[in-house]
Amino acid sequence: MTTPIRRVSKRMPGWAKAVSAVVLVLVVFFAGIRLSVLPGLKDLFGTETHDRSGPALLESIQDISRYDAASGNFQVVVDLEKDAKFLPDAIRGTRTLYVGAGTVDAYVDLGKVGKNDVTVNDDRTSAILRLPHAQLGKAALDADRSYAVSKQRGFLDRLGDLFSDNPNSEQAVQKLAVRHITDAAKESELTTRAETNTTNMLEGLLGSLGFKKVEVSYGT
Template sequence: MERTDARTDRSEEEPGAEPRPAPAQPPRRRISLWVKIPAVLLALAAVLLLGTRLFLIPGLSTLFGTETKDRTGPAVLKSLQDMSSYEAAVGNFQVVVDLEKDAAFLPDAIRGTRTLYVGAGTVGGSVALGGLGKDDVTVDKDRTTATLRLPHATLGRPALDPDRSYAVSKQRGLLDRLGDFFSDNPNDERAVQQLAAKRIGEAAKDSGLTARAEKNTTSMLQGLLHSLGFKNVTVTYK
């Protein structure tokens, strides 16, 4: 057995022998661009998700937490405006806004947002007293009877309270999350805030706030003129 192996080795080393062909290597497979892009997006989403979950672990929130520093400058007075209206009533309102934006041909998991927002704010009802003319206020010679003709009460602009308004939940697709990551103003809530203010203004029109404001204005003027010596005070709204 040892001699046969030695002959075989010498026959392979003979110069006249033909060399054996090298084993064929398997062809390299190229990854398509359409496969790379989703893989990169999934990797970024996994990094973002992992970053948010790390802060839920006890101890890591203090290690990787942020520090808030207020470097805001002083407020600057831009203008002054004289008020000639009597704000006689204020209504407190609350609305739950459910705003959803969907893409035409993409699922919600890829592109789309849905925000559940609780908006709380106030609307004031006031009566203008500064534009009254001579015919709007009449007083008899004895100064015991007065008649006032006032304009009807109007509603002010809804004012959202930031301390009582908050976002309950936000659902965003993968592309929207990536867009917020590279955006200068991520998680912008102006759309839901504007919609909440609009809905509060509509509710104020049907709440009887203007009638309450006119009633309170009448009581205030009657009490004021009675204290000045008038016995009969009549307030009407034109």
């Protein structure tokens, strides 16, 4: 009588599956790095970008009554570092060196000028105007002139970038750059320059209309 042969199925233990998954991730990670440094291979596995965005929709229109009288260009180097407690930087932590370039406008809101703020003599040769002080607009970061110089990330952070919807996000350093540019604009002479330019503009405009004397002052 022949004894039937039993086939024994060898199942991989759970811990072995976990180790295999980590090894697979590491292989993919370091393979991506190698492809980026070997000439020719990067283009072979390159990606294509397709813009399938819909048309932009106009949501609202606002009338602008302010006079943009001066604009300042600023540049700041942001050095942002995030560390994890009880873990070395090689394991968990990020450090980004970012050059942020942007502009800040200074303007005078002519819409706040009332009837009592303008005095004209009877023969319309003299005018006295009282305007509100110049203000600073919001800092606008220029994406074409802003860039990351270097990015250092720990192993866990690089591993998380593989599964993140927005890897290597620069949102934090961009916000910090805008904050520093705004602070620099406040310490500059932008508002003073804006008031001077506004005065020159009004003197030239009213002078072309026949006014021989124009006085412009600024208040709260």
